[in-house]
Amino acid sequence: MNAEELNRLAERAWRIRRYALQMGEVQGQGYIGQALGYADVLATAYCHAMRLRPEDPAWEGRDRFLLSHGHYAIALYAAMLEAGILPVEELETYGSDDSRLPMSGMATYTPGMEISGGSLGQGLAIGVGMALGLKLKRSESFVYNSMSDGELNEGSTWEAAAGAAHHRLGNLICIVDLNRQQADGPPAQVTDYEPVHAKFAAFGWHVQRIDGNDLAAVVQAFDTARLLPGGQPRVILVDTLMGKGVPFLETRDKNHFIRVDPPEWQQAIAVLDAARPEFAARLAAGQRAAGAC
Numbered sequence: 001m002n003a004e005e006l007n008r009l010a011e012r013a014w015r016i017r018r019y020a021l022q023m024g025e026v027q028g029q030g031y032i033g034q035a036l037g038y039a040d041v042l043a044t045a046y047c048h049a050m051r052l053r054p055e056d057p058a059w060e061g062r063d064r065f066l067l068s069h070g071h072y073a074i075a076l077y078a079a080m081l082e083a084g085i086l087p088v089e090e091l092e093t094y095g096s097d098d099s100r101l102p103m104s105g106m107a108t109y110t111p112g113m114e115i116s117g118g119s120l121g122q123g124l125a126i127g128v129g130m131a132l133g134l135k136l137k138r139s140e141s142f143v144y145n146s147m148s149d150g151e152l153n154e155g156s157t158w159e160a161a162a163g164a165a166h167h168r169l170g171n172l173i174c175i176v177d178l179n180r181q182q183a184d185g186p187p188a189q190v191t192d193y194e195p196v197h198a199k200f201a202a203f204g205w206h207v208q209r210i211d212g213n214d215l216a217a218v219v220q221a222f223d224t225a226r227l228l229p230g231g232q233p234r235v236i237l238v239d240t241l242m243g244k245g246v247p248f249l250e251t252r253d254k255n256h257f258i259r260v261d262p263p264e265w266q267q268a269i270a271v272l273d274a275a276r277p278e279f280a281a282r283l284a285a286g287q288r289a290a291g292a293c
């Protein structure tokens with residue numbers, strides 16, 4: 001990917017952060033730290049790596065993206081708004097009664113939402129089943145299972161990891177958001193998952209560990225995972241910074257679920273706009289970001 005393409009993708013990631021903040025403002029609270037931290041990964045998935053037809057989210061030939069950590073829904077909605085799967089105007093309904101955008105991801109509510117995640121530790125097992133089914137059908141689609149580092153504490157995750165290697169699911173790509181945060185505190189104090197690279201490798205997976213806020217590294221890791229020949233399942237471990245892009249949220253304590261005072265939402269949006277005025281101007285003019293998504 002050349003510098004111009006990378007800058008276009010950076011605009012997508014910027015917009016995902018911006019939309020997530022706008023949705024957070026609607027409810028006054030939410031998993032906003034995660035959305036800001038994970039935006040670079042979601043921009044790469046939805047605007048670079050995945051095969052999609054935004055106008056037909058159930059297209060049989062699509063790549064599947066499973067949001068195992070359903071509480072990250074605000075982040076995924078922002079990516080689906082940017083990818084054109086959901087209309088941007090719908091953002092205003094986030095979390096309201098009768099909205100298609102509930103606060104936790106629900107497959108029956110939202111076009112493009114593959115599973116109802118949120119009961120943590122289920123996504124990888126579902127992904128194994130889907131990837132096996134697609135493999136048996138000789139489909140070229142990939143299954144991306146997205147999960148949080150808290151889910152590394154679930155036994156079902158490791159049972160599924162063993163199954164994926166056993167069935168040689170080279171069409172399964174797992175992404176783990178290593179944000180070093182769980183509801184009860186840092187994983188190192190809850191149940192430590194390190195050395196996570198060595199653990200996945202021991203289960204027979206192809207493993208990459210990258211800085212999940214270095215967009216070029218994220219693109220490269222997705223490309224490596226997609227293009228690697230053979231039947232090894234692939235995992236991309238992404239170290240991310242919660243609140244990335246809004247310094248006063250990056251440093252906030254207990255940021256698993258943030259309540260932000262009303263003026264702070266506007267402040268956070270202003271910080272983003274000031275960081276990339278050219279992106280902000282295009283958004284304010286109602287223009288889509290350049291390039292295909």
Ligand SMILES: Cc1ncc(C[n+]2csc(CCOP(=O)(O)OP(=O)(O)O)c2C)c(N)n1
Binds near residue numbers: 255
């Ligand atoms: C099986 C299960 N156990 C407990 C919970 C309650 N819960 C919701 S979010 C969360 C934190 C899990 O860690 P992680 O997803 O890494 O948190 P984050 O990075 O979003 O702060 C927990 C324990 C749940 N949703 N599912």
Ligand SMILES: [Mg+2]
Binds near residue numbers: 149177
């Ligand atoms: Mg976490």
